[in-house]
Amino acid sequence: MSNKVVHAIYNDDDILLAAVHKTKAAHYHIEEVYTPFPVHGLDKAMGLPATRLAICAFLYGITGLFIYFNLLRYIMIQDWPQDIGGKPSFEFIQNMPAFVPVLFEGTVFFAAHLMVITFYMRSKLWPFKKAENPDVRTTDDHFLMEVGIHGNEEELVSFFKNTGAVEVKVIDKH
Template identity: 75%
Template sequence: MSTKVVQALYNDDDILMDAVKKVKAEHHHIEEIYCPFPVHGLDKAMGLAPTRIAITSFMYGCLGLTVAIVMMNFIMIQDWPQDIGGKPSFSYLQNMPAFVPVMFEMTVFFAAHLMVITFYMRSKLWPFKKAENPDVRTTDDHFLMEVAVHGNEDEVTALLEGTGAVEVKISEKH
């Protein structure tokens, strides 16, 4: 389904932040904002929900810790016990202090790699994916805000022109 959006182009992030606050105060829905760099506080100004990537990172870290414990118990205790430096290999608990670095590294490894994969899947950034930004200037030095319109193009256009946009146009959102 294709809908119309008003695209406003800004050349300063402070002007963009003020514009977002004015648009939200007028109760218009902001579809998307394209920025060349992260703008601090933009997510809160847009009213976006907080991210849950930290929760998934914790779960991935727990998975890495579990894999490390099971792997070391099987390799070093059950499958091929070895006498390394006179240390007994009768139980996992007797050798656990030597296994702490491996447990830490596997926890970090799993959390970092799986979190990156999750981020790319959630944001739909596949290899060889075509760029979706509507204006190439948003990758250099401009900011673009798309506001949904439902028969009120003139009102939204006038509002965005009054917020300091350098260019305002109406286009189709796919």
């Protein structure tokens, strides 16, 4: 089985977006699109599902809030209660105004750090990972759409030339 793909290179994001719509309408499977910056609407045009990173952020924030709540309760109420300014710290609710900034920062800390870790794990961006970019121009000013070939090589090449691609190449992926 051949692992050939077509690399259609565009120099404008609007032309790329129109080409993605035409490609999906022609029922070709888009393997990947490489862009130098985020293109608004590209994920919807490609039919990608919505991200669930926001749900993870909420759950991570709740986890941080719970951990910091218990940490403050243990340290400031149970383990080492202090009489500060004539106000004893014997109940959590009495000290709640002083604890709100700490609880907020703990929530943000957990949500932010665990979201970054989740993003890197989900997108498989490990330290020292070799770049998978097929064309160096996509980091500067070009856009690349990669479509798998399934016995229709000439048809795909002519199709992408008609979508406004400045360059169309057939590549054998290993």
